Amino acid sequence: MTDVARLAGVSHQTVSRVLNDHPNVKEQTRNRVRAAIAELNYRPNRAARALVTGRSQLIGVVARNSTLYGPASMLTEFEQAAADAGFAVSVGSVRELDRSTISAVVDRHLDQRVAGLVVIANVASAAEALAEIPSDLPVVFIDGDPASGRPVVTVDQVAGARAATRHLLDAGHETVWHVSGPTDWFDSAGRIQGWRQTLEEAGAEVPPLLSADWSAAEGYRAGQMLARMPEVTAIFTANDHLALGILRALWERGRRVPHDVSLVGFDDVPEAAFFIPPLTTVRQAFGDVARAALSLLLGQMRDEPGTADHVVVPPRLVVRESVGRPLPSAG
Amino acid sequence: MTDVARLAGVSHQTVSRVLNDHPNVKEQTRNRVRAAIAELNYRPNRAARALVTGRSQLIGVVARNSTLYGPASMLTEFEQAAADAGFAVSVGSVRELDRSTISAVVDRHLDQRVAGLVVIANVASAAEALAEIPSDLPVVFIDGDPASGRPVVTVDQVAGARAATRHLLDAGHETVWHVSGPTDWFDSAGRIQGWRQTLEEAGAEVPPLLSADWSAAEGYRAGQMLARMPEVTAIFTANDHLALGILRALWERGRRVPHDVSLVGFDDVPEAAFFIPPLTTVRQAFGDVARAALSLLLGQMRDEPGTADHVVVPPRLVVRESVGRPLPSAG
DNA sequence: AGACCGGGTGTTATCGATAACATTCCCGTT
DNA sequence: AACGGGAATGTTATCGATAACACCCGGTCT
Numbered sequence: 115m116t117d118v119a120r121l122a123g124v125s126h127q128t129v130s131r132v133l134n135d136h137p138n139v140k141e142q143t144r145n146r147v148r149a150a151i152a153e154l155n156y157r158p159n160r161a162a163r164a165l166v167t168g169r170s171q172l173i174g175v176v177a178r179n180s181t182l183y184g185p186a187s188m189l190t191e192f193e194q195a196a197a198d199a200g201f202a203v204s205v206g207s208v209r210e211l212d213r214s215t216i217s218a219v220v221d222r223h224l225d226q227r228v229a230g231l232v233v234i235a236n237v238a239s240a241a242e243a244l245a246e247i248p249s250d251l252p253v254v255f256i257d258g259d260p261a262s263g264r265p266v267v268t269v270d271q272v273a274g275a276r277a278a279t280r281h282l283l284d285a286g287h288e289t290v291w292h293v294s295g296p297t298d299w300f301d302s303a304g305r306i307q308g309w310r311q312t313l314e315e316a317g318a319e320v321p322p323l324l325s326a327d328w329s330a331a332e333g334y335r336a337g338q339m340l341a342r343m344p345e346v347t348a349i350f351t352a353n354d355h356l357a358l359g360i361l362r363a364l365w366e367r368g369r370r371v372p373h374d375v376s377l378v379g380f381d382d383v384p385e386a387a388f389f390i391p392p393l394t395t396v397r398q399a400f401g402d403v404a405r406a407a408l409s410l411l412l413g414q415m416r417d418e419p420g421t422a423d424h425v426v427v428p429p430r431l432v433v434r435e436s437v438g439r440p441l442p443s444a445g
Numbered sequence: 446m447t448d449v450a451r452l453a454g455v456s457h458q459t460v461s462r463v464l465n466d467h468p469n470v471k472e473q474t475r476n477r478v479r480a481a482i483a484e485l486n487y488r489p490n491r492a493a494r495a496l497v498t499g500r501s502q503l504i505g506v507v508a509r510n511s512t513l514y515g516p517a518s519m520l521t522e523f524e525q526a527a528a529d530a531g532f533a534v535s536v537g538s539v540r541e542l543d544r545s546t547i548s549a550v551v552d553r554h555l556d557q558r559v560a561g562l563v564v565i566a567n568v569a570s571a572a573e574a575l576a577e578i579p580s581d582l583p584v585v586f587i588d589g590d591p592a593s594g595r596p597v598v599t600v601d602q603v604a605g606a607r608a609a610t611r612h613l614l615d616a617g618h619e620t621v622w623h624v625s626g627p628t629d630w631f632d633s634a635g636r637i638q639g640w641r642q643t644l645e646e647a648g649a650e651v652p653p654l655l656s657a658d659w660s661a662a663e664g665y666r667a668g669q670m671l672a673r674m675p676e677v678t679a680i681f682t683a684n685d686h687l688a689l690g691i692l693r694a695l696w697e698r699g700r701r702v703p704h705d706v707s708l709v710g711f712d713d714v715p716e717a718a719f720f721i722p723p724l725t726t727v728r729q730a731f732g733d734v735a736r737a738a739l740s741l742l743l744g745q746m747r748d749e750p751g752t753a754d755h756v757v758v759p760p761r762l763v764v765r766e767s768v769g770r771p772l773p774s775a776g
Numbered sequence: 777a778g779a780c781c782g783g784g785t786g787t788t789a790t791c792g793a794t795a796a797c798a799t800t801c802c803c804g805t806t
Numbered sequence: 807a808a809c810g811g812g813a814a815t816g817t818t819a820t821c822g823a824t825a826a827c828a829c830c831c832g833g834t835c836t
Binding site: 115116126127129130131133134158159160161162163164165166167 | 821824
């Protein structure tokens with residue numbers, strides 16, 4: 115930096131001002147400094163800046179199991195958005211969202227003096243661990259508890275589940291079964307709620323809830339059970355991988371989709387269109403979620419009294435071929 | 446830090462020594478300092494440390510499209526390994542590995558003064574862009590060009606492809622068709638090579654190569670073509686998603702797997718066991734790759750003349766139900 | 777004309793750590 | 807008893823940026 119200042123014939127402070135777009139620098143000086151910066155291929159030392167300002171250009175992300183399609187998409191989308199805003203993203207993935215694991219990850223981020231934190235806090239049990247996050251650190255939760263008092267960005271799981279359930283009822287099914295994700299995930303809870311509400315409003319009987327983790331393996335297990343029950347003609351699953359497992363279980367017992375059983379998934383993974391048959395599912399706009407989270411975070415960093423502290427992104431039903439009318443015998 | 450020093454009744458330098466495990470500190474003093482650190486809940490400022498040492502505790506990762514199963518797994522595994530070693534990981538994902546995009550991402554990492562860089566450089570075209578990385582920065586490539594002169598960790602794609610092809614030939618098929626990934630990916634190239642070699646060694650005819658991107662969509666397209674050709678009885682695909690698309694295309698034309706056509710995939714995504722039928726595939730040990738990459742990187746950072754600069758991780762064939770003997774008519 | 781103001785710039789202090797050097801202390805040697 | 811040497815500790819300089827303040831200068835107001 116001193117070199118740049120010398121080359122441009124100004125003080126290092128003026129260079130700093132140019133770097134930070136301070137208003138009180140003459141156009142001509144500014145150009146000279148910029149030229150010097152370019153010529154020397156100078157790049158400011160973020161560590162030094164972070165030291166004096168107390169703020170880095172790093173945003174920490176805490177996520178669980180980022181190999182699932184949702185979290186992985188969220189992460190890349192967020193990284194892209196952050197990069198555009200000049201921030202780097204430091205990831206901290208954890209296997210479980212229990213108190214000690216979260217503390218450790220949050221601590222690591224705190225060590226790095228992250229400027230803000232994004233937590234993909236999709237389980238209720240994480241709440242207490244998350245309470246430890248210093249209150250002066252900008253934080254945004256994704257899929258978190260709206261009642262936490264911190265800014266939250268969520269996909270409207272209830273609406274997505276309603277659309278899916280509605281779609282099945284509209285096709286003429288008497289009721290809809292639901293295979294949910296782990297019940298401690300907010301996502302799961304919302305989807306269960308939307309499903310149940312819709313059935314109740316339609317005066318349909320609410321069948322017992324089957325819950326699983328997010329894997330095809332558990333979907334298969336649930337599917338084996340459902341396949342044996344002739345009264346099951348419509349199933350809504352909490353994600354596409356579960357749907358895949360169910361598809362296979364149904365197929366093994368000779369129950370055809372959508373002829374005998376209709377099925378709707380959630381997520382719209384890229385492969386969903388190539389399941390047998392192509393899966394009708396609910397797509398979440400991860401990009402929108404990521405951008406909303408970033409903008410909320412930047413708002414907090416700038417100390418703006420955030421206009422909104424709870425952004426809800428609507429999902430969209432993608433209709434393919436896994437839903438049909440029930441057989442006359444069943445309807 | 447000053448507070449800690451005062452509380453422990455020592456100088457800040459001694460605190461620093463304790464922090465960095467310097468040998469010349471009396472046990473008793475060390476304990477007093479540690480106690481003070483704990484009591485004040487003090488955490489060192491990494492920015493200050495980075496400023497004076499010129500090295501951060503951050504490792505940058507450059508990856509393309511991290512929503513694919515492979516890259517996503519790699520990223521999480523690497524993050525875990527790095528965390529255990531006390532490093533944070535900053536991700537920079539890019540859509541394309543062309544020169545300008547890579548430069549931008551690498552620059553961002555350089556700005557952050559990363560201590561090292563891991564590049565998941567799976568396409569040949571990335572080579573020239575990667576040449577720009579300053580040679581004094583520790584770098585490890587994953588799936589990169591072994592001829593690049595930089596340390597590389599790869600999965601033995603050739604061996605994986607050989608195992609898959611061999612498995613199909615052993616089942617009695619006259620030859621094996623291959624649907625590859627994009628030919629500019631090193632992964633694809635290795636799998637093509639292994640496939641071709643194995644056929645040639647077995648004296649089997651080498652059918653024309655079909656290449657696609659990694660998506661189920663293109664697998665489906667290739668599958669539509671293959672399904673129409675009765676002489677096709679065995680297919681090896683470059684990943685599981687392609688296999689899914691092919692599975693559907695075959696199913697649509699009534700060609701049963703494994704009865705009429707045998708199929709082997711690559712990756713062993715968690716869902717592969719729930720395809721119809723369960724997919725025989727090749728599993729890559731992403732965890733091993735990630736740990737090897739980290740250890741190579743740490744070796745470089747410590748300035749050790751790395752014992753190995755090219756680690757090859759073997760893949761493993763996972764046999765399920767998508768491979769069978771060819772029909773007598775075809776054999 | 778002199779006081780005042782604000783844009784443009786330079787000077788000095790500061791952030792929190794480590795590096796380099798200085799110092800003290802204790803011990804074993806001769 | 808004096809001395810050398812290494813272990814343990816303290817002092818000061820330093821990294822590269824921004825913050826706070828000082829300063830100069832030209833124009834406006836009274």
